[in-house]
Amino acid sequence: MTDLLHTYQKLLNHYGPRNWWPAETPFEVVIGAILTQNTNWNNVEKAIANLRKGEALTLGAILNLPLETLEQLIRPSGFFRQKAERLQLFCRYLQEHHQGSLEHLFDRELNLVREELLQLKGIGPETADSILLYAGQRLSFVVDAYTYRLFGRLGILSGKEKYSAVRELFMSNLRQDVQLYNEYHALIVIHCKNFCRKKPLCDSCFFTEMCLYRQQNC
DNA sequence: TTCCGGGAGG
DNA sequence: CCTCCCGGAA
Secondary structure (H helix, E strand, O other), X not given: OOXXXXXXXXXXXXXOOOOOOOOOOHHXXXXXXXXXXXOOHHHHHHHHHHHHHOOOOOXXXXXXXXXXXXXXXXXXXXXHHHHHHHHXXXXXXXXXXXXXXXXXXXXXOHHHHHHHHXXXXXXXXXXXXXXXXXXXXXXXXXXXXXXXXXXXXXXXXXXXXXXXXXXXXXXHHOOOOHHHHHHHHHHHHHHHHHOOOOOOOHHHOOOOOOOHHHHHHO
């Protein structure tokens, strides 16, 4: 499946390296990964700005803040009640099982860490992989709705594959390189925001002959 | 004013 | 399957 590499090259040529994820620290990556579930990043930015202004961007602050206060700070990110609970659950877990240290959490065999993350309420596969890759620099490819959409339209996915199958497809066909995984997912995100939207802007998209969708609909 | 977009759990 | 929610675009 050299298509995956070819697609990566085209994206990288067009956008250049993204150096994701937009956060100051690994802990902020985790917070952002939870807040951005089913949510635009613009809304997450407002929530993070509120947390920062409220000096609430630390594990201790999130644990000690009254739930209602935390809810109001992250309100712009949507689903604020469940997300506030999930932030506190994650922080409490990190506190009690890893001395509050993400490094301690990450410093074991990949699948052990991943399974541990997946046990936590509010951390599904995409959030777990985002945390592993972008907060932990661990080799775990992130699959999201954009991945299904872009590669579905390119004719590489049918859309019916399970999350794990898509992740394994990428992981078994790409170099085992954290920076490559980081860039690839970031490039998929920006391309789907710019062009490969639900209502795609095919006219200005640089995937031409290799896009099945474009061949059939444009 | 309605509509759109975006993960996880139940 | 459904629910949880917002901000910005239409």
